[in-house]
Amino acid sequence: MAMAVAAMKRPAADVADYFDLQLRFADxxxxxxxxxxxxxxxxxTNLHRRFGFGRHDPAAPDPKWRDFVAGLSARPAPEDRLAWTLAAYDAAPPEPLPPDQTAFGVFACERADEDGQIRIHFHNLGDAEGPEGPLAHSRAPARRAELTAMFAHIAATQPEARRLAGASWLYNLEAYRRLFPPAYADSRTPCPEPHRLSGSSTWGQAVDHRGEVRPGMRERLLEGPLDPDAPWRAFPLQALMTKAPLAVFYDFYGVLRP
Known part of the structure:
Protein backbone atom coordinates (compact mmCIF):
# COMPACT_ATOMS: atom_id res chain seq x y z
CA MET A 1 0.00 0.00 0.00
CA ALA A 2 1.07 3.59 -0.53
CA MET A 3 2.98 5.18 2.32
CA ALA A 4 1.81 8.62 3.37
CA VAL A 5 4.52 11.27 3.21
CA ALA A 6 3.92 14.47 5.10
CA ALA A 7 4.80 17.65 3.25
CA MET A 8 8.22 18.65 4.49
CA LYS A 9 9.81 22.05 4.62
CA ARG A 10 13.30 22.69 5.90
CA PRO A 11 13.93 25.91 7.84
CA ALA A 12 15.09 28.79 5.66
CA ALA A 13 18.48 28.81 7.37
CA ASP A 14 19.02 25.21 6.27
CA VAL A 15 18.41 25.93 2.58
CA ALA A 16 20.09 29.34 2.39
CA ASP A 17 23.40 28.07 0.96
CA TYR A 18 21.60 25.83 -1.55
CA PHE A 19 19.35 28.64 -2.75
CA ASP A 20 22.28 31.06 -2.90
CA LEU A 21 24.20 28.60 -5.09
CA GLN A 22 21.25 28.27 -7.45
CA LEU A 23 20.75 32.02 -7.71
CA ARG A 24 24.44 32.62 -8.42
CA PHE A 25 24.51 29.81 -10.98
CA ALA A 26 21.50 31.29 -12.81
CA ASP A 27 23.21 34.69 -12.78
CA THR A 45 17.05 26.42 -10.74
CA ASN A 46 14.47 24.24 -8.99
CA LEU A 47 13.08 27.12 -6.93
CA HIS A 48 9.74 26.93 -8.77
CA ARG A 49 9.18 23.48 -7.27
CA ARG A 50 10.70 24.35 -3.90
CA PHE A 51 8.10 27.10 -3.57
CA GLY A 52 5.30 24.61 -4.20
CA PHE A 53 4.43 25.77 -7.74
CA GLY A 54 5.03 22.37 -9.33
CA ARG A 55 6.60 21.86 -12.75
CA HIS A 56 7.74 25.07 -14.38
CA ASP A 57 5.81 26.11 -17.49
CA PRO A 58 7.27 29.33 -18.96
CA ALA A 59 4.16 29.78 -21.10
CA ALA A 60 1.86 29.87 -18.05
CA PRO A 61 3.81 30.96 -14.96
CA ASP A 62 2.10 31.09 -11.60
CA PRO A 63 1.31 34.76 -10.76
CA LYS A 64 3.17 34.43 -7.44
CA TRP A 65 6.21 33.11 -9.27
CA ARG A 66 6.02 36.02 -11.71
CA ASP A 67 5.96 38.46 -8.79
CA PHE A 68 8.87 36.67 -7.15
CA VAL A 69 10.96 36.85 -10.33
CA ALA A 70 10.17 40.54 -10.81
CA GLY A 71 11.28 41.34 -7.27
CA LEU A 72 14.40 39.26 -7.65
CA SER A 73 15.35 40.86 -10.97
CA ALA A 74 15.06 44.29 -9.33
CA ARG A 75 17.68 43.30 -6.75
CA PRO A 76 21.13 43.00 -8.36
CA ALA A 77 23.10 42.42 -5.14
CA PRO A 78 23.51 38.68 -4.35
CA GLU A 79 22.79 39.18 -0.65
CA ASP A 80 19.56 41.07 -1.45
CA ARG A 81 18.48 38.38 -3.88
CA LEU A 82 19.04 35.70 -1.27
CA ALA A 83 17.10 37.63 1.37
CA TRP A 84 14.19 38.10 -1.06
CA THR A 85 14.27 34.40 -1.94
CA LEU A 86 14.30 33.23 1.67
CA ALA A 87 11.42 35.55 2.52
CA ALA A 88 9.41 34.11 -0.38
CA TYR A 89 10.29 30.59 0.72
CA ASP A 90 9.15 31.32 4.27
CA ALA A 91 5.82 32.57 2.93
CA ALA A 92 5.31 29.56 0.63
CA PRO A 93 3.54 26.35 1.70
CA PRO A 94 5.52 23.11 2.03
CA GLU A 95 6.37 21.59 -1.32
CA PRO A 96 3.67 19.01 -2.09
CA LEU A 97 4.15 15.68 -3.78
CA PRO A 98 3.12 16.13 -7.44
CA PRO A 99 -0.53 15.06 -7.86
CA ASP A 100 0.39 12.45 -10.47
CA GLN A 101 2.71 10.58 -8.07
CA THR A 102 2.06 7.99 -5.36
CA ALA A 103 4.64 7.87 -2.57
CA PHE A 104 6.34 4.88 -0.97
CA GLY A 105 8.79 6.31 1.53
CA VAL A 106 11.50 8.17 -0.40
CA PHE A 107 10.24 6.76 -3.71
CA ALA A 108 7.23 7.67 -5.81
CA CYS A 109 5.75 6.40 -9.05
CA GLU A 110 3.48 7.89 -11.68
CA ARG A 111 0.57 6.34 -13.48
CA ALA A 112 1.46 4.36 -16.59
CA ASP A 113 1.46 6.37 -19.81
CA GLU A 114 -0.26 5.30 -23.02
CA ASP A 115 2.66 2.99 -23.81
CA GLY A 116 2.40 1.23 -20.46
CA GLN A 117 5.51 2.89 -19.02
CA ILE A 118 5.73 4.07 -15.42
CA ARG A 119 8.29 6.61 -14.23
CA ILE A 120 9.93 6.35 -10.80
CA HIS A 121 11.14 9.24 -8.66
CA PHE A 122 13.33 9.62 -5.58
CA HIS A 123 12.61 12.37 -3.05
CA ASN A 124 15.45 13.27 -0.70
CA LEU A 125 13.41 13.48 2.50
CA GLY A 126 16.36 13.04 4.82
CA ASP A 127 16.33 10.23 7.39
CA ALA A 128 14.53 10.78 10.66
CA GLU A 129 15.91 7.53 12.05
CA GLY A 130 19.49 8.66 12.40
CA PRO A 131 22.37 10.70 10.98
CA GLU A 132 22.96 8.41 8.01
CA GLY A 133 21.63 9.29 4.61
CA PRO A 134 18.73 7.43 2.97
CA LEU A 135 21.16 5.50 0.75
CA ALA A 136 23.44 4.34 3.56
CA HIS A 137 24.06 0.59 3.61
CA SER A 138 22.19 0.28 6.91
CA ARG A 139 19.10 1.84 5.33
CA ALA A 140 19.04 -0.51 2.32
CA PRO A 141 16.47 -2.90 3.91
CA ALA A 142 14.07 0.01 4.46
CA ARG A 143 14.54 1.21 0.89
CA ARG A 144 13.92 -2.27 -0.52
CA ALA A 145 10.79 -2.59 1.61
CA GLU A 146 9.52 0.68 0.12
CA LEU A 147 10.26 -0.55 -3.40
CA THR A 148 8.58 -3.89 -2.71
CA ALA A 149 5.47 -2.04 -1.54
CA MET A 150 5.57 0.15 -4.63
CA PHE A 151 5.73 -2.77 -7.05
CA ALA A 152 3.01 -4.65 -5.16
CA HIS A 153 0.86 -1.53 -5.56
CA ILE A 154 1.65 -1.30 -9.28
CA ALA A 155 0.83 -4.97 -9.79
CA ALA A 156 -2.50 -4.59 -7.98
CA THR A 157 -3.63 -1.29 -9.47
CA GLN A 158 -2.00 -1.02 -12.90
CA PRO A 159 -2.12 -4.44 -14.56
CA GLU A 160 -1.81 -2.71 -17.94
CA ALA A 161 1.65 -1.35 -17.07
CA ARG A 162 4.55 -3.03 -18.81
CA ARG A 163 7.75 -1.14 -18.08
CA LEU A 164 9.47 1.08 -15.49
CA ALA A 165 11.76 3.96 -16.40
CA GLY A 166 13.89 6.42 -14.45
CA ALA A 167 16.08 9.44 -15.15
CA SER A 168 18.42 10.80 -12.48
CA TRP A 169 22.01 11.55 -11.52
CA LEU A 170 21.54 8.93 -8.79
CA TYR A 171 22.10 6.10 -11.25
CA ASN A 172 25.78 7.08 -11.19
CA LEU A 173 25.90 5.78 -7.60
CA GLU A 174 26.34 2.12 -6.75
CA ALA A 175 24.55 2.77 -3.44
CA TYR A 176 21.41 3.61 -5.44
CA ARG A 177 21.77 1.03 -8.20
CA ARG A 178 22.10 -1.86 -5.74
CA LEU A 179 18.50 -1.31 -4.64
CA PHE A 180 17.23 -2.38 -8.07
CA PRO A 181 17.41 -5.47 -10.29
CA PRO A 182 20.75 -5.71 -12.14
CA ALA A 183 19.01 -5.63 -15.52
CA TYR A 184 17.50 -2.24 -14.65
CA ALA A 185 20.68 -0.77 -13.14
CA ASP A 186 22.79 -2.01 -16.07
CA SER A 187 20.46 -0.42 -18.62
CA ARG A 188 21.64 3.09 -17.80
CA THR A 189 22.48 5.37 -20.69
CA PRO A 190 23.02 9.15 -20.93
CA CYS A 191 19.81 11.16 -21.00
CA PRO A 192 19.24 12.93 -24.32
CA GLU A 193 20.00 16.62 -24.21
CA PRO A 194 18.85 19.20 -23.31
CA HIS A 195 18.57 18.33 -19.61
CA ARG A 196 16.07 20.09 -17.40
CA LEU A 197 17.49 21.80 -14.32
CA SER A 198 14.07 22.70 -12.88
CA GLY A 199 13.87 19.57 -10.69
CA SER A 200 16.29 17.42 -8.73
CA SER A 201 17.35 14.88 -11.38
CA THR A 202 20.54 16.97 -11.74
CA TRP A 203 20.43 19.56 -8.93
CA GLY A 204 19.99 16.83 -6.31
CA GLN A 205 23.71 16.04 -6.40
CA ALA A 206 24.55 19.53 -5.12
CA VAL A 207 23.36 18.76 -1.56
CA ASP A 208 23.58 15.92 0.93
CA HIS A 209 20.64 14.35 2.79
CA ARG A 210 20.75 17.19 5.33
CA GLY A 211 20.31 19.73 2.55
CA GLU A 212 23.87 21.05 2.92
CA VAL A 213 25.84 21.98 -0.20
CA ARG A 214 28.43 19.31 -0.87
CA PRO A 215 32.13 20.27 -0.60
CA GLY A 216 33.54 21.51 -3.90
CA MET A 217 30.15 21.91 -5.57
CA ARG A 218 30.01 25.69 -5.19
CA GLU A 219 33.44 26.11 -6.75
CA ARG A 220 32.60 23.64 -9.53
CA LEU A 221 29.37 25.37 -10.56
CA LEU A 222 30.48 28.97 -10.11
CA GLU A 223 34.07 28.79 -11.29
CA GLY A 224 34.37 25.63 -13.37
CA PRO A 225 33.77 25.17 -17.11
CA LEU A 226 30.41 26.45 -18.34
CA ASP A 227 28.70 26.15 -21.69
CA PRO A 228 25.85 28.71 -21.51
CA ASP A 229 23.96 26.75 -24.15
CA ALA A 230 24.25 23.54 -22.11
CA PRO A 231 24.48 24.61 -18.43
CA TRP A 232 23.72 21.07 -17.18
CA ARG A 233 27.19 20.01 -18.33
CA ALA A 234 28.67 22.10 -15.51
CA PHE A 235 27.54 19.42 -13.04
CA PRO A 236 30.00 16.61 -12.28
CA LEU A 237 27.42 13.82 -12.68
CA GLN A 238 25.07 13.81 -15.63
CA ALA A 239 21.55 12.38 -15.45
CA LEU A 240 21.20 8.81 -16.70
CA MET A 241 18.17 6.97 -18.08
CA THR A 242 17.16 3.46 -17.05
CA LYS A 243 14.36 1.11 -17.98
CA ALA A 244 13.32 -2.53 -17.69
CA PRO A 245 10.16 -4.65 -18.01
CA LEU A 246 8.04 -4.74 -14.85
CA ALA A 247 8.34 -8.53 -14.81
CA VAL A 248 12.01 -8.06 -13.85
CA PHE A 249 11.00 -6.07 -10.76
CA TYR A 250 8.22 -8.45 -9.75
CA ASP A 251 10.70 -11.33 -9.78
CA PHE A 252 13.41 -9.35 -7.96
CA TYR A 253 11.15 -8.17 -5.11
CA GLY A 254 9.03 -11.31 -4.90
CA VAL A 255 5.81 -9.64 -6.00
CA LEU A 256 3.03 -11.70 -7.57
CA ARG A 257 2.52 -10.72 -11.18
CA PRO A 258 -0.86 -9.35 -12.26
Whole structure:
Protein backbone atom coordinates (compact mmCIF):
# COMPACT_ATOMS: atom_id res chain seq x y z
CA MET A 1 0.00 0.00 0.00
CA ALA A 2 1.07 3.59 -0.53
CA MET A 3 2.98 5.18 2.32
CA ALA A 4 1.81 8.62 3.37
CA VAL A 5 4.52 11.27 3.21
CA ALA A 6 3.92 14.47 5.10
CA ALA A 7 4.80 17.65 3.25
CA MET A 8 8.22 18.65 4.49
CA LYS A 9 9.81 22.05 4.62
CA ARG A 10 13.30 22.69 5.90
CA PRO A 11 13.93 25.91 7.84
CA ALA A 12 15.09 28.79 5.66
CA ALA A 13 18.48 28.81 7.37
CA ASP A 14 19.02 25.21 6.27
CA VAL A 15 18.41 25.93 2.58
CA ALA A 16 20.09 29.34 2.39
CA ASP A 17 23.40 28.07 0.96
CA TYR A 18 21.60 25.83 -1.55
CA PHE A 19 19.35 28.64 -2.75
CA ASP A 20 22.28 31.06 -2.90
CA LEU A 21 24.20 28.60 -5.09
CA GLN A 22 21.25 28.27 -7.45
CA LEU A 23 20.75 32.02 -7.71
CA ARG A 24 24.44 32.62 -8.42
CA PHE A 25 24.51 29.81 -10.98
CA ALA A 26 21.50 31.29 -12.81
CA ASP A 27 23.21 34.69 -12.78
CA UNK A 28 26.41 33.14 -14.15
CA UNK A 29 24.49 31.51 -17.00
CA UNK A 30 22.67 34.80 -17.68
CA UNK A 31 25.92 36.75 -17.92
CA UNK A 32 27.54 34.11 -20.13
CA UNK A 33 24.55 33.79 -22.45
CA UNK A 34 23.29 37.37 -22.53
CA UNK A 35 19.81 36.16 -21.61
CA UNK A 36 17.74 37.84 -18.85
CA UNK A 37 18.39 36.55 -15.33
CA UNK A 38 14.67 36.36 -14.58
CA UNK A 39 14.04 34.24 -17.66
CA UNK A 40 16.70 31.74 -16.66
CA UNK A 41 15.48 31.27 -13.09
CA UNK A 42 12.81 28.79 -14.15
CA UNK A 43 15.23 26.90 -16.42
CA UNK A 44 18.37 26.67 -14.32
CA THR A 45 17.05 26.42 -10.74
CA ASN A 46 14.47 24.24 -8.99
CA LEU A 47 13.08 27.12 -6.93
CA HIS A 48 9.74 26.93 -8.77
CA ARG A 49 9.18 23.48 -7.27
CA ARG A 50 10.70 24.35 -3.90
CA PHE A 51 8.10 27.10 -3.57
CA GLY A 52 5.30 24.61 -4.20
CA PHE A 53 4.43 25.77 -7.74
CA GLY A 54 5.03 22.37 -9.33
CA ARG A 55 6.60 21.86 -12.75
CA HIS A 56 7.74 25.07 -14.38
CA ASP A 57 5.81 26.11 -17.49
CA PRO A 58 7.27 29.33 -18.96
CA ALA A 59 4.16 29.78 -21.10
CA ALA A 60 1.86 29.87 -18.05
CA PRO A 61 3.81 30.96 -14.96
CA ASP A 62 2.10 31.09 -11.60
CA PRO A 63 1.31 34.76 -10.76
CA LYS A 64 3.17 34.43 -7.44
CA TRP A 65 6.21 33.11 -9.27
CA ARG A 66 6.02 36.02 -11.71
CA ASP A 67 5.96 38.46 -8.79
CA PHE A 68 8.87 36.67 -7.15
CA VAL A 69 10.96 36.85 -10.33
CA ALA A 70 10.17 40.54 -10.81
CA GLY A 71 11.28 41.34 -7.27
CA LEU A 72 14.40 39.26 -7.65
CA SER A 73 15.35 40.86 -10.97
CA ALA A 74 15.06 44.29 -9.33
CA ARG A 75 17.68 43.30 -6.75
CA PRO A 76 21.13 43.00 -8.36
CA ALA A 77 23.10 42.42 -5.14
CA PRO A 78 23.51 38.68 -4.35
CA GLU A 79 22.79 39.18 -0.65
CA ASP A 80 19.56 41.07 -1.45
CA ARG A 81 18.48 38.38 -3.88
CA LEU A 82 19.04 35.70 -1.27
CA ALA A 83 17.10 37.63 1.37
CA TRP A 84 14.19 38.10 -1.06
CA THR A 85 14.27 34.40 -1.94
CA LEU A 86 14.30 33.23 1.67
CA ALA A 87 11.42 35.55 2.52
CA ALA A 88 9.41 34.11 -0.38
CA TYR A 89 10.29 30.59 0.72
CA ASP A 90 9.15 31.32 4.27
CA ALA A 91 5.82 32.57 2.93
CA ALA A 92 5.31 29.56 0.63
CA PRO A 93 3.54 26.35 1.70
CA PRO A 94 5.52 23.11 2.03
CA GLU A 95 6.37 21.59 -1.32
CA PRO A 96 3.67 19.01 -2.09
CA LEU A 97 4.15 15.68 -3.78
CA PRO A 98 3.12 16.13 -7.44
CA PRO A 99 -0.53 15.06 -7.86
CA ASP A 100 0.39 12.45 -10.47
CA GLN A 101 2.71 10.58 -8.07
CA THR A 102 2.06 7.99 -5.36
CA ALA A 103 4.64 7.87 -2.57
CA PHE A 104 6.34 4.88 -0.97
CA GLY A 105 8.79 6.31 1.53
CA VAL A 106 11.50 8.17 -0.40
CA PHE A 107 10.24 6.76 -3.71
CA ALA A 108 7.23 7.67 -5.81
CA CYS A 109 5.75 6.40 -9.05
CA GLU A 110 3.48 7.89 -11.68
CA ARG A 111 0.57 6.34 -13.48
CA ALA A 112 1.46 4.36 -16.59
CA ASP A 113 1.46 6.37 -19.81
CA GLU A 114 -0.26 5.30 -23.02
CA ASP A 115 2.66 2.99 -23.81
CA GLY A 116 2.40 1.23 -20.46
CA GLN A 117 5.51 2.89 -19.02
CA ILE A 118 5.73 4.07 -15.42
CA ARG A 119 8.29 6.61 -14.23
CA ILE A 120 9.93 6.35 -10.80
CA HIS A 121 11.14 9.24 -8.66
CA PHE A 122 13.33 9.62 -5.58
CA HIS A 123 12.61 12.37 -3.05
CA ASN A 124 15.45 13.27 -0.70
CA LEU A 125 13.41 13.48 2.50
CA GLY A 126 16.36 13.04 4.82
CA ASP A 127 16.33 10.23 7.39
CA ALA A 128 14.53 10.78 10.66
CA GLU A 129 15.91 7.53 12.05
CA GLY A 130 19.49 8.66 12.40
CA PRO A 131 22.37 10.70 10.98
CA GLU A 132 22.96 8.41 8.01
CA GLY A 133 21.63 9.29 4.61
CA PRO A 134 18.73 7.43 2.97
CA LEU A 135 21.16 5.50 0.75
CA ALA A 136 23.44 4.34 3.56
CA HIS A 137 24.06 0.59 3.61
CA SER A 138 22.19 0.28 6.91
CA ARG A 139 19.10 1.84 5.33
CA ALA A 140 19.04 -0.51 2.32
CA PRO A 141 16.47 -2.90 3.91
CA ALA A 142 14.07 0.01 4.46
CA ARG A 143 14.54 1.21 0.89
CA ARG A 144 13.92 -2.27 -0.52
CA ALA A 145 10.79 -2.59 1.61
CA GLU A 146 9.52 0.68 0.12
CA LEU A 147 10.26 -0.55 -3.40
CA THR A 148 8.58 -3.89 -2.71
CA ALA A 149 5.47 -2.04 -1.54
CA MET A 150 5.57 0.15 -4.63
CA PHE A 151 5.73 -2.77 -7.05
CA ALA A 152 3.01 -4.65 -5.16
CA HIS A 153 0.86 -1.53 -5.56
CA ILE A 154 1.65 -1.30 -9.28
CA ALA A 155 0.83 -4.97 -9.79
CA ALA A 156 -2.50 -4.59 -7.98
CA THR A 157 -3.63 -1.29 -9.47
CA GLN A 158 -2.00 -1.02 -12.90
CA PRO A 159 -2.12 -4.44 -14.56
CA GLU A 160 -1.81 -2.71 -17.94
CA ALA A 161 1.65 -1.35 -17.07
CA ARG A 162 4.55 -3.03 -18.81
CA ARG A 163 7.75 -1.14 -18.08
CA LEU A 164 9.47 1.08 -15.49
CA ALA A 165 11.76 3.96 -16.40
CA GLY A 166 13.89 6.42 -14.45
CA ALA A 167 16.08 9.44 -15.15
CA SER A 168 18.42 10.80 -12.48
CA TRP A 169 22.01 11.55 -11.52
CA LEU A 170 21.54 8.93 -8.79
CA TYR A 171 22.10 6.10 -11.25
CA ASN A 172 25.78 7.08 -11.19
CA LEU A 173 25.90 5.78 -7.60
CA GLU A 174 26.34 2.12 -6.75
CA ALA A 175 24.55 2.77 -3.44
CA TYR A 176 21.41 3.61 -5.44
CA ARG A 177 21.77 1.03 -8.20
CA ARG A 178 22.10 -1.86 -5.74
CA LEU A 179 18.50 -1.31 -4.64
CA PHE A 180 17.23 -2.38 -8.07
CA PRO A 181 17.41 -5.47 -10.29
CA PRO A 182 20.75 -5.71 -12.14
CA ALA A 183 19.01 -5.63 -15.52
CA TYR A 184 17.50 -2.24 -14.65
CA ALA A 185 20.68 -0.77 -13.14
CA ASP A 186 22.79 -2.01 -16.07
CA SER A 187 20.46 -0.42 -18.62
CA ARG A 188 21.64 3.09 -17.80
CA THR A 189 22.48 5.37 -20.69
CA PRO A 190 23.02 9.15 -20.93
CA CYS A 191 19.81 11.16 -21.00
CA PRO A 192 19.24 12.93 -24.32
CA GLU A 193 20.00 16.62 -24.21
CA PRO A 194 18.85 19.20 -23.31
CA HIS A 195 18.57 18.33 -19.61
CA ARG A 196 16.07 20.09 -17.40
CA LEU A 197 17.49 21.80 -14.32
CA SER A 198 14.07 22.70 -12.88
CA GLY A 199 13.87 19.57 -10.69
CA SER A 200 16.29 17.42 -8.73
CA SER A 201 17.35 14.88 -11.38
CA THR A 202 20.54 16.97 -11.74
CA TRP A 203 20.43 19.56 -8.93
CA GLY A 204 19.99 16.83 -6.31
CA GLN A 205 23.71 16.04 -6.40
CA ALA A 206 24.55 19.53 -5.12
CA VAL A 207 23.36 18.76 -1.56
CA ASP A 208 23.58 15.92 0.93
CA HIS A 209 20.64 14.35 2.79
CA ARG A 210 20.75 17.19 5.33
CA GLY A 211 20.31 19.73 2.55
CA GLU A 212 23.87 21.05 2.92
CA VAL A 213 25.84 21.98 -0.20
CA ARG A 214 28.43 19.31 -0.87
CA PRO A 215 32.13 20.27 -0.60
CA GLY A 216 33.54 21.51 -3.90
CA MET A 217 30.15 21.91 -5.57
CA ARG A 218 30.01 25.69 -5.19
CA GLU A 219 33.44 26.11 -6.75
CA ARG A 220 32.60 23.64 -9.53
CA LEU A 221 29.37 25.37 -10.56
CA LEU A 222 30.48 28.97 -10.11
CA GLU A 223 34.07 28.79 -11.29
CA GLY A 224 34.37 25.63 -13.37
CA PRO A 225 33.77 25.17 -17.11
CA LEU A 226 30.41 26.45 -18.34
CA ASP A 227 28.70 26.15 -21.69
CA PRO A 228 25.85 28.71 -21.51
CA ASP A 229 23.96 26.75 -24.15
CA ALA A 230 24.25 23.54 -22.11
CA PRO A 231 24.48 24.61 -18.43
CA TRP A 232 23.72 21.07 -17.18
CA ARG A 233 27.19 20.01 -18.33
CA ALA A 234 28.67 22.10 -15.51
CA PHE A 235 27.54 19.42 -13.04
CA PRO A 236 30.00 16.61 -12.28
CA LEU A 237 27.42 13.82 -12.68
CA GLN A 238 25.07 13.81 -15.63
CA ALA A 239 21.55 12.38 -15.45
CA LEU A 240 21.20 8.81 -16.70
CA MET A 241 18.17 6.97 -18.08
CA THR A 242 17.16 3.46 -17.05
CA LYS A 243 14.36 1.11 -17.98
CA ALA A 244 13.32 -2.53 -17.69
CA PRO A 245 10.16 -4.65 -18.01
CA LEU A 246 8.04 -4.74 -14.85
CA ALA A 247 8.34 -8.53 -14.81
CA VAL A 248 12.01 -8.06 -13.85
CA PHE A 249 11.00 -6.07 -10.76
CA TYR A 250 8.22 -8.45 -9.75
CA ASP A 251 10.70 -11.33 -9.78
CA PHE A 252 13.41 -9.35 -7.96
CA TYR A 253 11.15 -8.17 -5.11
CA GLY A 254 9.03 -11.31 -4.90
CA VAL A 255 5.81 -9.64 -6.00
CA LEU A 256 3.03 -11.70 -7.57
CA ARG A 257 2.52 -10.72 -11.18
CA PRO A 258 -0.86 -9.35 -12.26
Missing amino acids: RVAQASGRPFGELLGET
